[in-house]
Amino acid sequence: MYKNPALTVDGIVETKNGIVLIKRKNDPYKGNWALPGGFVDYGEKVETALFREMKEEISVDVKIKRLLGIWSEPQRDPRGHTVSVVYIAEYNGNIDQIKAADDAMEVNITNNPLALELAFDHAEIIGEYYKRQWRV
Secondary structure, three states: OOOOOOEEEEEEEEEEEEEEEEEEEOOOOOOEEEEEEEEEEOOOOOHHHHHHHHHHHOOOOOOEEEEEEOOOOOOOOOOOEEEEEEEEEEOOOOHHOOOOOOOOOEEEEEHHHHOOEEEEOHHHHHHHHHHHHOOO
C-alpha cells in the first residue's frame, strides 16, 4: 500500500494586540499552545481549509495576507507524516469576538508566543515569521 502524508493548514493570525494561539483540547500536545489550524478535507483548497479552520477554532473570519511557507519534516507530528501550509492572516475586527471552539479549549492573543510551551514545530514556524518581519 502506498502511503501519502496528510495535508494541514496553520494560521498566524495577526490582530492589533498580537498573534492568536489556541490551547489544544486533544492529544497530541493536549494543553499546549499552538497556531490554529487543522487538516485539509479531500476536495478542499488549502485557502478554504484555512478559512474553515479559523472559523472552527477561533470563531472569526480572517483575511489571508500571504503564504509564510510549507513545513514538511516527516516527524513534525507524532500521529504521522503531515505537511503544513502556513499562512499569515489578519483579523481586524473586535478581538472580543475571538473565542475558543472545536479543538481549542482557550485562546491567547500575545506578542510573546515563544515564551509559551508550543506544540509540534510551531516555535520554529513562529520564529521564521518573526525573522521575516525584519525583511520588509
